[in-house]
Amino acid sequence: MLPRAIYLHIPFCTNICHYCDFNTYVVRGQPVDDYLLALEREMANTVERYPPDRIDSIFIGGGTPTVLEPDQLERLLEAIQRYFPVWSEQIEFTVEANPGTTQLEKLKVMKAGGVNRLSFGAQTFRPDLLRRIGRIHNAEDIVRSVEDARAVGFDNLSLDLMFGLPDQRIADLEQTLLRTVSLSPSHISLYSLQIEEGTPFHTLHHQGKLPLPSEDEELAMYKLAQEFLSKAGYKQYEVSNFAQPGRESRHNLTYWHNGAYYGFGAGAHGYIHGIRYANVKGIKEYIKCSNRGMRPVGEERAVTDEESMEDFLILGLRLLEGVSKERFFHRYRRSLDEVFGHVIKSLESRGLLLADEARIKLTSQGLLFGNEVFAAFIGEAGKA
Amino acid sequence: MDKRQKKIRNFSIIAHIDHGKSTLADRILEATGALTEREKTDQFLDQMDLERERGITIKLNSVRLTYKAKDGEEYILNLIDTPGHVDFTYEVSRSLEACEGALLVVDAAQGVEAQTLANVYLALEGDLEIIPVINKIDLPSADPDRVRQEIEDVIGLDASEAVLASAKENIGIEEILEQVVEKVPPPAGDPEAPLKALIFDSVYDPYRGVITYIRIVDGVLKKGMRIKMMATGKTFEVTEVGTFTPRPVEVDELVAGEVGFVVAGIKNVRDTHVGDTITDEERPAETPLPGYRRINPMVYCGIYPIDSSDYDDLREALEKLELNDASLSYEPETSGALGFGFRCGFLGLLHMEIIQERIEREFDIPIITTAPSVVYRVHKTDGTMVEIENPTHMPPQQEIDFVEEPMVRASIMTPQEYVGSVMELSQNKRGTFIDMQYLDENRVNIIYELPLAEIVYDFFDQLKSGTRGYASFDYELIGYKTSKLVKMDILLNGEPVDALSFIVHKDHAYHRGRQLVEKLRELIPRQMFEIPIQAAIGNRVIARETIRAMRKNVLAKCYGGDVSRKRKLLEKQKEGKKRMKHVGSVEVPQEAFMAVLKIDESK
Numbered sequence: 001m002l003p004r005a006i007y008l009h010i011p012f013c014t015n016i017c018h019y020c021d022f023n024t025y026v027v028r029g030q031p032v033d034d035y036l037l038a039l040e041r042e043m044a045n046t047v048e049r050y051p052p053d054r055i056d057s058i059f060i061g062g063g064t065p066t067v068l069e070p071d072q073l074e075r076l077l078e079a080i081q082r083y084f085p086v087w088s089e090q091i092e093f094t095v096e097a098n099p100g101t102t103q104l105e106k107l108k109v110m111k112a113g114g115v116n117r118l119s120f121g122a123q124t125f126r127p128d129l130l131r132r133i134g135r136i137h138n139a140e141d142i143v144r145s146v147e148d149a150r151a152v153g154f155d156n157l158s159l160d161l162m163f164g165l166p167d168q169r170i171a172d173l174e175q176t177l178l179r180t181v182s183l184s185p186s187h188i189s190l191y192s193l194q195i196e197e198g199t200p201f202h203t204l205h206h207q208g209k210l211p212l213p214s215e216d217e218e219l220a221m222y223k224l225a226q227e228f229l230s231k232a233g234y235k236q237y238e239v240s241n242f243a244q245p246g247r248e249s250r251h252n253l254t255y256w257h258n259g260a261y262y263g264f265g266a267g268a269h270g271y272i273h274g275i276r277y278a279n280v281k282g283i284k285e286y287i288k289c290s291n292r293g294m295r296p297v298g299e300e301r302a303v304t305d306e307e308s309m310e311d312f313l314i315l316g317l318r319l320l321e322g323v324s325k326e327r328f329f330h331r332y333r334r335s336l337d338e339v340f341g342h343v344i345k346s347l348e349s350r351g352l353l354l355a356d357e358a359r360i361k362l363t364s365q366g367l368l369f370g371n372e373v374f375a376a377f378i379g380e381a382g383k384a
Numbered sequence: 385m386d387k388r389q390k391k392i393r394n395f396s397i398i399a400h401i402d403h404g405k406s407t408l409a410d411r412i413l414e415a416t417g418a419l420t421e422r423e424k425t426d427q428f429l430d431q432m433d434l435e436r437e438r439g440i441t442i443k444l445n446s447v448r449l450t451y452k453a454k455d456g457e458e459y460i461l462n463l464i465d466t467p468g469h470v471d472f473t474y475e476v477s478r479s480l481e482a483c484e485g486a487l488l489v490v491d492a493a494q495g496v497e498a499q500t501l502a503n504v505y506l507a508l509e510g511d512l513e514i515i516p517v518i519n520k521i522d523l524p525s526a527d528p529d530r531v532r533q534e535i536e537d538v539i540g541l542d543a544s545e546a547v548l549a550s551a552k553e554n555i556g557i558e559e560i561l562e563q564v565v566e567k568v569p570p571p572a573g574d575p576e577a578p579l580k581a582l583i584f585d586s587v588y589d590p591y592r593g594v595i596t597y598i599r600i601v602d603g604v605l606k607k608g609m610r611i612k613m614m615a616t617g618k619t620f621e622v623t624e625v626g627t628f629t630p631r632p633v634e635v636d637e638l639v640a641g642e643v644g645f646v647v648a649g650i651k652n653v654r655d656t657h658v659g660d661t662i663t664d665e666e667r668p669a670e671t672p673l674p675g676y677r678r679i680n681p682m683v684y685c686g687i688y689p690i691d692s693s694d695y696d697d698l699r700e701a702l703e704k705l706e707l708n709d710a711s712l713s714y715e716p717e718t719s720g721a722l723g724f725g726f727r728c729g730f731l732g733l734l735h736m737e738i739i740q741e742r743i744e745r746e747f748d749i750p751i752i753t754t755a756p757s758v759v760y761r762v763h764k765t766d767g768t769m770v771e772i773e774n775p776t777h778m779p780p781q782q783e784i785d786f787v788e789e790p791m792v793r794a795s796i797m798t799p800q801e802y803v804g805s806v807m808e809l810s811q812n813k814r815g816t817f818i819d820m821q822y823l824d825e826n827r828v829n830i831i832y833e834l835p836l837a838e839i840v841y842d843f844f845d846q847l848k849s850g851t852r853g854y855a856s857f858d859y860e861l862i863g864y865k866t867s868k869l870v871k872m873d874i875l876l877n878g879e880p881v882d883a884l885s886f887i888v889h890k891d892h893a894y895h896r897g898r899q900l901v902e903k904l905r906e907l908i909p910r911q912m913f914e915i916p917i918q919a920a921i922g923n924r925v926i927a928r929e930t931i932r933a934m935r936k937n938v939l940a941k942c943y944g945g946d947v948s949r950k951r952k953l954l955e956k957q958k959e960g961k962k963r964m965k966h967v968g969s970v971e972v973p974q975e976a977f978m979a980v981l982k983i984d985e986s987k
Contacts (some may be wrong), residue, residue: 076859192940219935240940253947269945276948301948311947313955347602349914369912377956 002053003272005254006084007038010065011283014101017203018134021196023267023281024063029258032068035075035266036282038290042264042279043083045295050262050272055084057092064121065100070109077113087114092250094119094158099263100141107152117156117191118149121204126172127178129165133193134200141282146183156247158187163221165193166201173221174228186247190225191217213256219368237320239370256319257327260314266296269372275302299334305332306381309339314374322361336360337363343380347373386575391457392641393568395515396464396480398507399489400497401854402517407491408467408551408560413764415557415822416461426488446482446597446643448627455566461564464584482584482599482643485513485568486901487560488541489746492518492526492548495534495827496854498797504539515563516546523552540821553985559797571641578669579603579611581638581646581662581782588707592624594650598662599643601673610665611648614672618655619665620648633976649927654844656707681713681729681734682790682861683840684773686754686883688725688741690965690974694749695724701747702726712739715772721881721967722752727774730756733840752965755980758836761864775885778871781784781922789865790836790964792819794816796847798855805850813838814889834859841981843866872897873906874916875925876970883967885982898927900980907976910934915970 012027012035038057058080068076095110095115102118110118117174124130125139142159149157160178163173163278164300182186193212195205213221226236234242238256241249254261263270266286268279277300280286289296309332316323335343344360347353352366352373399405449461464482478857480486488508488639507514516535518528528548546565549556584595598605605611605625612619624647626634637646650656661672689698702714713729730736733756740753760772763785772778794815798806800822807817807851810832819831834843839859858978871891874884884904888896899920904917908931915931939953975982 039795164565190940194939194941217527222936224942239938252411255947261945263945268945272943278946278948311951314951315947330702331953365912368936368938369934370914372937375954375961376953 003260004056005261006058008060009268013064018200038287040079041290059097059251063099066097092219097144098238100137119158122159123162157185159185160189164218188242309381313377322359389641394462394483395485397487398503400500403491447630492521498858502858505830516593536859561889572623573640575640577602579664615660685756686795688752690750721883777883792859802851901927901929903979905929
């Protein structure tokens with residue numbers, strides 16, 4: 001199965017947020033042009049080995065891809081077209097953008113380069129909470145960025161929001177949801193704050209200096225968002241994703257359907273021909289590898305059939321539509337019930353999973369305890 | 385006695401833990417050329433990982449050494465190692481019976497300890513020649529003169545010729561060997577008489593079957609002979625006889641006085657009893673050797689597989705461990721909460737921990753161990769008496785007339801400044817003060833009568849922490865005593881969990897129950913529903929805690945294409961669950977079943 005999805009990583013930001021553990025570096029003083037050249041080389045080397053099929057989705061993420069200057073963006077987009085010339089008509093081409101970094105000129109370059117979807121890291125509309133988590137934009141920047149994008153002709157916009165932030169109240173989230181919905185983006189992602197090792201928040205948390213909402217409050221926030229967004233016409237289609245009809249993210253669906261994708265850039269992950277790989281994380285190391293004509297892969301691993309079947313469920317059950325038995329059979333030539341019947345039965349009896357002839361999916365309770373469900377499938381494919 | 389027999393010396397080393405026995409054994413092996421440079425991994429005789437890690441000897445080991453003495457003659461020295469922990473007194477008595485002499489190793493700084501004393505008495509009972517060795521004389525705090533005096537005063541041995549040694553610095557090793565040759569008598573026994581060989585240990589080898597460790601008392605044992613086990617009547621053909629040098633080496637024959645091993649195609653673990661006598665089938669001895677007294681386990685606990693499909697593997701593991709360890713006993717039992725498992729008897733708490741660890745490490749079976757219990761004597765109103773080793777089997781309160789519990793006489797040696805904390809601890813553990821003796825101006829031996837059940841809990845740990853590790857401790861069972869005991873039940877989610885029941889003194893019941901439910905609340909992870917934990921005596925609930933329900937558990941984070949990371953998190957979660965047992969609808973971690981031992985009394 002050849003990948004029809006591409007992920008490109010731009011590991012630069014103007015500053016690093018207090019909660020962030022993604023592979024990203026402060027852009028000042030970084031060899032950005034060399035990095036972009038290395039990215040081109042990586043694409044060249046990869047397509048030589050794995051020639052591309054028709055491309056259905058491209059996602060440029062980060063970091064903050066929009067920290068690139070207009071000419072840098074232009075070169076990158078040109079390179080993508082050069083190495084991946086055949087696109088499907090409904091291609092979804094997303095660039096992640098931070099409010100306040102999307103000057104009109106950049107927007108125009110992106111539009112011209114084939115980008116048709118922008119995903120803004122809005123996080124919250126409360127200025128004090130934005131500062132608290134280390135973001136440098138304010139609520140007005142979000143509104144202006146959305147307006148500018150529309151002016152340039154982008155009609156498919158997504159906003160990322162966060163909940164469970166220190167000192168965040170349920171009312172704060174409600175206000176943020178209200179302002180988000182009033183901008184009527186076609187897609188909304190709602191992530192909960194995770195305290196990750198190696199971040200300033202992790203240190204503060206261990207010192208007891210991070211007043212996080214209680215689990216009950218966090219749950220109330222999640223439920224509030226589900227209800228609020230549903231009323232506003234957004235359908236929840238994944239644990240943390242909501243969309244207007246037909247505007248579900250095609251790129252992310254590739255991940256959840258356990259599909260193949262190219263991954264380019266420092267620290268990027270890819271899944272090609274049954275091999276999952278992760279590129280080296282450091283900028284210099286990445287550039288060095290690419291310059292030597294090597295693929296900058298740091299780790300790679302062939303996924304066994306059993307593991308792949310488990311991934312199919314772990315990822316697929318994140319979608320509210322659940323996992324199709326037919327699709328499972330089509331891919332693995334074994335029936336879902338034959339491989340996982342024992343797990344499914346026990347999860348059903350605990351009220352976490354619903355099964356019918358065609359599919360299995362999470363119950364509303366199962367959605368809140370997704371990890372219990374997903375973990376139950378780990379290591380089980382080999383037992384049947 | 386033939387010439388060869390006159391050149392044999394069988395001896396063991398007795399010492400308190402930490403007094404340097406294993407290092408000394410290694411030096412002796414080196415000095416006699418038994419270890420090559422390459423083999424000098426530290427502490428050769430402690431072969432199990434567990435023994436090395438904990439710095440203790442659990443199993444008996446024997447080694448045959450060749451030593452050329454100053455008199456120009458070559459001697460065969462059989463060194464039989466002994467365990468040094470209070471739980472293993474029985475094993476010590478076994479190894480001592482295969483010897484004519486013993487080195488008594490005493491730390492030059494710490495002096496005589498409780499355990500040393502106990503083992504010396506065993507050796508004296510067995511009429512062994514005892515050679516005192518004052519070890520670690522290189523330490524700055526060493527005071528050999530004081531220790532020499534102590535050996536004379538406390539033990540009553542002549543220590544004027546005690547060897548001053550440092551195993552670490554290789555001082556005094558030759559003198560020790562010379563004294564062994566000179567003072568330890570050669571083994572008595574008649575090589576011409578019908579064969580009598582004492583089985584003092586055995587190990588199971590998957591290729592050769594049971595390897596039996598023996599001391600030949602009379603006669604000769606060779607390959608090809610047909611032998612008979614005098615207790616079981618089973619007969620076998622000898623396929624191999626040998627000695628440990630310390631590697632097993634085949635020899636033509638073993639004669640009276642010698643120590644070695646015999647392989648005879650013995651498949652069944654139960655055909656070789658430690659303490660049994662091996663004789664010649666064609667020319668059998670008339671009477672067997674006295675053998676060993678069968679020791680009764682002091683402590684019992686339930687051992688259950690976490691995954692019930694491991695039951696058969698667990699039984700096999702216990703069978704194999706029993707072969708190496710006659711003091712382990714087990715019987716199948718069933719628990720409502722834990723399913724099918726075994727009730728196992730042990731010499732003490734350390735012994736229990738070691739068996740538990742060996743099952744998990746050597747046999748790779750995840751298990752749950754219930755809190756240990758002693759054997760109670762329950763006298764019922766109908767005049768009958770039952771012995772209860774599992775709290776679950778305690779009859780209902782109204783059928784009980786009175787209950788007796790086993791008592792021990794404990795002797796605790798401690799530096800004088802800790803007398804107060806030792807007495808406070810013993811008092812808290814329902815102890816009765818018996819006596820106190822000053823060994824010298826600084827060290828005191830305190831005698832207490834204590835319920836065994838209290839020692840089984842965390843007495844040893846608390847003693848060590850209360851005396852900064854300076855106190856040493858030994859005990860002997862002295863009989864039963866009536867006590868006000870009640871059974872405490874623990875209910876999870878409203879259901880009594882039999883595996884968590886325990887027996888407690890009435891006056892401590894409220895306090896223990898309270899602490900236990902608090903501890904369980906910490907140990908049992910939150911689940912998707914609220915779980916009440918209650919402690920009850922009969923129908924009366926005396927303590928209650930609640931584990932709040934987990935409200936959600938899902939990662940609403942954007943990991944993009946990093947599927948491996950997501951998977952790793954889930955694998956970790958799943959791994960954690962494997963170590964939990966489903967009790968009704970509640971997932972209970974292994975540690976929870978031992979929680980009663982982990983209560984901090986000081987709270």
